[in-house]
Structure formats: structure tokens, C-alpha cells
Amino acid sequence: MEVSLRHVTKENYEAVCELDVEKTQEDYVACNMWSLVESMFNEGHESRAIYANDEPIGFLMWVRETTEKISIWRFMVDQKHQKKGIGRKALNLSLAEIRLVSDLKKIEICYNPKNPVAKDFYSDFGFIEVGMDEEDEDMLAVINID
Numbered sequence: 001m002e003v004s005l006r007h008v009t010k011e012n013y014e015a016v017c018e019l020d021v022e023k024t025q026e027d028y029v030a031c032n033m034w035s036l037v038e039s040m041f042n043e044g045h046e047s048r049a050i051y052a053n054d055e056p057i058g059f060l061m062w063v064r065e066t067t068e069k070i071s072i073w074r075f076m077v078d079q080k081h082q083k084k085g086i087g088r089k090a091l092n093l094s095l096a097e098i099r100l101v102s103d104l105k106k107i108e109i110c111y112n113p114k115n116p117v118a119k120d121f122y123s124d125f126g127f128i129e130v131g132m133d134e135e136d137e138d139m140l141a142v143i144n145i146d
């Protein structure tokens with residue numbers, strides 16, 4: 001199965017909006033439709049559809065918060081395609097694309113500390129927990145770029 005990231009376009013946005021996580025994951029993931037609206041009307045937001053072969057099966061969005069920092073705000077794989085290694089491939093692809101940004105010093109991600117798989121999953125990619133976010137709701141983890 002070939003996994004790729006593609007821009008969200010008028011041809012695929014509806015399919016991206018229809019993707020869903022499992023019921024037990026809904027509290028941890030924002031709505032794709034809301035995220036797409038957010039990315040269309042705010043500077044520095046990049047959204048990508050995650051494809052398996054030619055089918056959109058997930059969604060990613062990251063934000064260039066400063067010239068030196070990018071934050072991954074959204075990351076989901078549809079419930080029918082989880083536990084197949086697609087998320088790992090997609091996150092590797094997104095990190096490779098993000099690392100191409102000039103002057104980048106830090107990539108960060110936040111996740112609910114009650115999410116049972118997030119810490120181990122993100123640490124496998126080099127994210128190191130640095131504490132709770134400003135609202136004291138989500139765990140903040142970073143990759144420092146040398």
C-alpha cells in the first residue's frame with residue numbers, strides 16, 4: 001500500500017470531511033471540516049489529505065507559528081484504516097516535508113495526556129514531552145532541529 005500526502009482540493013475535500021475516528025477517539029481529534037475552514041482563512045496553515053493508494057483516508061494540518069516553529073495541529077486516520085501502519089508512514093512524510101522549511105528550529109505537537117497511545121506513538125518520532133500547554137489542557141512535545 002502506497003501512502004502519500006496530497007493537498008486538499010475541491011476534488012477531495014468532501015471525502016476528507018467524511019473521515020471519522022472511532023467513537024472512543026472523538027474527544028481527542030478535531031472535526032476535519034472545521035480544520036479545513038481554519039486552514040483556508042488563516043495564514044501559515046498547511047493541510048494535507050493522507051492517501052492510501054488513491055483513496056483519502058486521513059488528514060493532517062500544521063501551522064507555522066513563528067519563523068522557527070511549526071506546530072502539528074491535526075492528525076487523524078479514518079477508523080477503517082487504523083492499525084495498518086498508515087499513521088506512521090504519514091507522520092514520517094509530514095515531518096520530512098516540514099523539515100524542508102527554512103530557519104526551522106522546532107516542531108511541536110500537543111495531545112491529550114489521557115490519550116492512551118499518543119505519548120508512545122509520538123516519542124517514536126523523536127518528540128519529547130516538555131510539559132502542559134498554556135491552557136494546562138494538553139501535553140506539549142517537541143522535536144528540536146539542529
